[in-house]
Amino acid sequence: MIRTAPAPAPAPAVAQACISDARVESASQATLPFIESPENVSPADARELTRLFFQRLETLEEGTHEYQYARNTLIEMNLSLVRYAARRFRSRGDEMDDIMQVGTIGLIKAIDRYELSREVEFTTLAIPYITGEMKRFFRDTTWDVRVPRRLQELRVELARANEHLSSELGREAKVCELAAHLEITEGEVVEGQVAANGYNASSIDTPIHTDGDEVALADLIGERDEDMDLFENLHALKPLLDRLADRDRQILEMRFGQEMTQSQIGAALGLSQMHVSRLLTRCLNHLRTEMLTTD
Numbered sequence: 351m352i353r354t355a356p357a358p359a360p361a362p363a364v365a366q367a368c369i370s371d372a373r374v375e376s377a378s379q380a381t382l383p384f385i386e387s388p389e390n391v392s393p394a395d396a397r398e399l400t401r402l403f404f405q406r407l408e409t410l411e412e413g414t415h416e417y418q419y420a421r422n423t424l425i426e427m428n429l430s431l432v433r434y435a436a437r438r439f440r441s442r443g444d445e446m447d448d449i450m451q452v453g454t455i456g457l458i459k460a461i462d463r464y465e466l467s468r469e470v471e472f473t474t475l476a477i478p479y480i481t482g483e484m485k486r487f488f489r490d491t492t493w494d495v496r497v498p499r500r501l502q503e504l505r506v507e508l509a510r511a512n513e514h515l516s517s518e519l520g521r522e523a524k525v526c527e528l529a530a531h532l533e534i535t536e537g538e539v540v541e542g543q544v545a546a547n548g549y550n551a552s553s554i555d556t557p558i559h560t561d562g563d564e565v566a567l568a569d570l571i572g573e574r575d576e577d578m579d580l581f582e583n584l585h586a587l588k589p590l591l592d593r594l595a596d597r598d599r600q601i602l603e604m605r606f607g608q609e610m611t612q613s614q615i616g617a618a619l620g621l622s623q624m625h626v627s628r629l630l631t632r633c634l635n636h637l638r639t640e641m642l643t644t645d
Contacts, residue, residue, distance in 0.1 A: 381416070382402070382403060382406050382416065382419065382420055382423075383399075383402075385399070385423055385427070388423045388426035388427040389426045389427070389429055389430075391427050393430060396427045396428060396430070397471075397472075397473075399427060400424060400427060400428065400472050401466070401472075403420045403423060403424050403427075404424070404464060404466050404472070405466060406420055407420045407421060407424070408466065421461065424461050425454070425457060425458060425461060428457055428461075428472070428476065429454065429457070431457060431473060431476050431477060431480060432450055432453035432454055432456075432457055432480055433450070434477075435453055435477060435480045435481050435484060436449050436450055436453055436484070439484060439488075448487065449484055449487065452483045452484055452486070452487040453480045453481075453483060453484050455483050456476075456479040456480035456481070456482060456483035456484070457476055457479065457480055459479050459483075460472070460475050460476040460479040460480070461476075463475070463479075464476075498545075501541065501542060501545035502545075504538070504541075504542035504545070505542055505545060505546045507532060507542075508528060508532070508539065508542045508543065508546070509546075511523070511528050511531045511532050512528060514531070515527055515528065515531060525539050525540060525543075583641070586641055587637065587641065590637055590640050590641065591637075594633065597619075597629075598629065598633045600619075601615060601619070601626065601629055601630060601633065602630075602633060604618065605630060612626045612627055612630070613626075
């Protein structure tokens with residue numbers, strides 16, 4: 351963050367010396383102590399300096415050179431609050447830079463809305479703003495599959511409810527128990543659980559370690575077995591064939607078992623080729639309908 355110190359800028363740059371100067375200067379004077387490295391000020395010193403800079407900030411006109419110096423210094427002095435809040439998300443690894451950025455946005459919002467007249471420590475206001483921005487960041491940007499905001503929030507509520515009930519029950523909570531605890535329907539619980547699957551996704555190229563070997567996840571994903579489909583269809587078809595009339599079953603066996611033509615079947619049964627065609631069509635439509643409607 352670029353910060354320009356106001357002129358003239360009194361020395362020294364050591365934080366404790368600045369505090370000593372501040373104690374003898376009135377906050378309504380035209381200049382503020384110059385802090386060369388605000389981000390290196392200790393937390394104890396930062397608390398006193400933060401109050402001093404807020405006192406001066408309230409008397410300055412927004413947009414002026416000294417106003418920008420006071421505001422920027424406040425931001426840099428309190429970045430330690432952002433680092434403190436970010437610790438709970440340190441397992442995120444590569445996302446830490448993004449977490450620090452959104453946390454800094456929360457810090458800036460807290461600075462712009464803080465009022466000394468409320469007699470509340472700045473950290474009391476700043477931490478909720480900082481963590482709030484971080485939580486919004488994860489809620490809005492870390493879902494691998496985009497789902498409605500309502501379901502994103504429901505996922506969080508379900509996770510908290512499941513943790514609470516699991517500690518009480520000594521086991522995973524059932525859908526009905528989660529619904530009763532959150533005062534929602536079981537359907538909404540199931541919807542939230544399904545939506546939660548969109549939070550994290552894995553690439554099919556993800557390496558998987560099995561028996562000391564490393565293979566891609568795609569190599570372990572099964573494919574549709576057409577032979578298995580055929581077996582299931584034949585298994586479902588057999589009882590339907592047994593319920594057919596003898597002539598219908600005979601025609602099907604001659605057509606598909608012996609691979610006879612319709613003319614050959616007609617000649618063998620004393621029927622016209624057109625009549626055999628109609629019988630086959632009726633029989634096949636009946637079997638197809640039965641297979642589609644049978645559980």
